[in-house]
Amino acid sequence: MTIMSRSPFTDEIEQAKPPRKFSMPHFTYFKGDRDPDRHLKHYRNTMVLYQKKDALMCKIFNTTLQGEAQDWFHTLPPRSIRSFDDLSLVFTKEYSSYCSIKTKSDHLFNVKKNPKESLRDYVKRFKAEKANIVGCNESLTSAAFQKGLQANHPLFREMIMKEDLTLADSFALAEKHALWDEAR
Known part of the structure; x- marks a missing residue:
């Protein structure tokens, strides 16, 4: 009997391995109480060397979430995230009420x-x-x-x-x- 994966990532992302000499960078954690765009910008800047590795970008992003944001991540439907763009979109949509209002x-x-x-x-x-x-x-x-x-x-x-x-x-x-x- 096969147990269906509860991960929100597709099998392709789930099975991807990090590069051999990958070292986990230090991130600021996101708890669900501030601007998601800023968190994404910080994440992308920190992961700049790995931006072409979509699966790695997805899998590591989960480790930057804490508390309510981590709980939210685990409510995503299984196999619903196919790319980092998908993940960024649902993340920003979920926390859009915390977006900074851009002043002109x-x-x-x-x-x-x-x-x-x-x-x-x-x-x-x-x-x-x-x-x-x-x-x-x-x-x-x-x-x-x-x-x-x-x-x-x-x-x-x-x-x-x-x-x-x-x-x-x-x-x-x-x-x-x-x-x-x-x-x-």
């Missing part, structure tokens, strides 16, 4: 300097918001930084007098103004 550069136009906020704190908060945006457009970011200042702020007035200010130039000017403010 124009979001920075919502960041305004509060009247009672120091210039240094505004710059710090603006930079933190900018850091959350992948592929941030520099000229748009520079315009948003300036727009976040009140029109009567000395930095705003200085910035509108200069042409082709880079973002780095804008931050350098802000630093200079912050030092002036602190010296008063």
Whole structure:
């Protein structure tokens, strides 16, 4: 009597052997409580030398799961995963509620300097918001930084007098103004 495999992997994946000198890399474990895209990116970056070995990518991925995520993996139907792309798709779909919302550069136009906020704190908060945006457009970011200042702020007035200010130039000017403010 043959016992049917409970593995979610096809027989081809299940029977694949790791390369002879394969050494298990160190992974950050996924417990089901954060962005699955980030976990997949970390996994692919760590397994970059083995990305052409689809079966290995599948089998090792399971070892990066813990807790509820490991439990979820064992609920996948037997023989339902034929490739790492299949596994990535069901994984991302299952944990999509934890995906980070991608913010665009124009979001920075919502960041305004509060009247009672120091210039240094505004710059710090603006930079933190900018850091959350992948592929941030520099000229748009520079315009948003300036727009976040009140029109009567000395930095705003200085910035509108200069042409082709880079973002780095804008931050350098802000630093200079912050030092002036602190010296008063």
